[in-house]
Amino acid sequence: FPGPRLAALSNLYQAYYDVYYKGKFVQHLHILHKLYGPVVRVAPNELHFSSPDAYKAIYHSGSKFPKDRGLYSTIDEEFSSFGTWDPVFHRKRRDTMNPLFSRRAVLKLEPSIQEKIERLISRILSSTKEPVDLFCAFRSFSLDVIYDYIYGEGVGAISYPEFRHPIIFGSEASILDNAISRHFPIIGHLVSRLPSFIQARLTPYGVSELVNTLDSRATEFMERKAKAQQSDERETIFTRIVNLEEDVSWKSLFDEGMNLTFAGTDTVANACTVACFHVHSDADILRRLRKELKDVWPDVNTKISYETLEKLPYLTAVIKESLRLSIGVPVGLLREIQPTSVQIMGYEIPRGTIVSTGATFMHWNPDAFPDPHKFSPDRWLQDHNRQLDSYLVPFSRGPRQCIGMNLAWCELYLVLGHFFRKIDLEVRDVSHQDMQNIFYYFVTVLAGGKHLKGVVKGMLA
């Protein structure tokens, strides 16, 4: 297969772009496809595809290709729904968790999401002296929502001073670290063997808080299981796992907690950040969005439901555009060709080959999205909207697609609907040029790691 010689010889080719150039391998892939065509050999045993047909071939609903153990083992969440490459474990965990992620289950949780949004909005509105760190504010919201879902209570991030809860910083640091540990897992192993006082010095702010929280929660739920302690609390992800999975381990609870912290927090918050930046940077978009919201919700002191908001065409277009440009999980989602060789785009791909393509190759496809880096809600309001939907894959497709999609849509409609209807602010500290500087790690790092800030001007009537 065509591709750079160095990539055919060593995985270090990718490491160079990801570590030295900070998560730029995905960007480099676009150059490679221009040079070599729709399939490129990007590592000794790995192919990358650029076309939408390849996306459908790899991530279709009946796909039996397992996740690549090499990549997914580097995040050290082997016993979680996201991190496992074992299809039997995966099926079992998905079956346990699925009922909590249906649309019905999400609608049942809506009052608790609404309550968090009300606190978030009132805290932002009361921050008139200093600019609000919107990066942290949106993460506080999605973190409290997901912890409530997992454990039955949030972590108090929305009420934390200046939204600077240590777990938010722990997650941020871990995402940056993963760029190195993904390509050089040996470094992580070596660090874990150092004396704990040295480890503590090397550990960035917030990481111990994150680990300790997940550790104590996993221990607490294992103890509940040991005592066969059933409670009449509402069902959560962890109560389901400990009640339904006979052989659940502490490590599996820890891994699932870690996975959900990342999967459920940064992705949603990134989409909010993209929406907030672009809507506030374009007076026409802001005006149209506010008008649509005000028409359906004239009195801000009343409540509005998710089911009302999701019917609004312009808000929907803004959310789709935000999901398209925030990308979610931008790296190639590596799969292993199993159990036999297959044809992809007319190429015979031998069994055992690692293959992938990624959301950027769908979301930046200029045939589907002309001027693809432009934030343009209008593109979703044309007649071919349905056809465009087939190119929008923030949650991926197939048996390993995102389990949290319904929850994510609900969060996005509610938080952005409230945000744009109620808050008048000016965005600060991030420019259009910054927004082009994306680190394509497991989770997207926007604006080269800069935090979007907002100066609150007041509450909208």
Ligand code: HEM
């Ligand atoms: C805008 C928000 C979100 C985006 C863009 C997103 C994106 C994705 C993507 C692309 C995958 C597939 C990854 C892969 O193949 O390796 C995935 C998987 C997953 N996501 Fe999400 N996600 C979002 C929100 C959430 C939320 C709120 C949760 C909360 C529970 C969640 C939980 C998961 C889990 C557990 C998986 C693993 C599914 C499996 O392998 O069966 N995600 N997500």
